[in-house]
Amino acid sequence: MSQFWLAKSEASVYSIEDLKRDKKTLWEGVRNYQARNFLRDEWKVGDKVLFYHSNSNPTGIAGLATVLRVGIPDPLQFDRRSDYFEPRATKDAPIWFAPEIKFERAFAEILTLDQIKKMPKLKGMQVLKRGNRLSVQPVAPDEFKEILRLV
DNA sequence: GCCAACGTTGGC
């Protein structure tokens, strides 16, 4: 039974269109422990990932991806020149992880934050919670179903 | 650009 997630990306940095072009990508650069724990411990091959555009116009859910591969250490933590370099990490004891996801679909129109707020069935979504900055969030099966119904 | 929320860092 696959699980459902929402993952945020700034559209100007990496958008659903970029994923469409690349077909697949490593979900790298996550540097928050709570989000890391989801990526490392909870994401399973076959899980569905709602691709959320943050800091964009409009902001909202832009498409859908599937988890292809898990347990991959984020390569950027070993790259001295990267902003995401992690001096404490070693190959034997990586700290950050980057699952590989594959493009599934880009929604014809972004399901905007405003629209999400208006849907009674989506009221409980974490992404609506005030001050929530977590870039990887679990999504309930009912919420996922409702979102796919709307796009 | 502002600012609320909140995670991280580091002095003690």
Next chain:
DNA sequence: GCCAACGTTGGC
């Protein structure tokens, strides 16, 4: 371990 200072996220 506490907590103030600081940095980052992200909606607006």
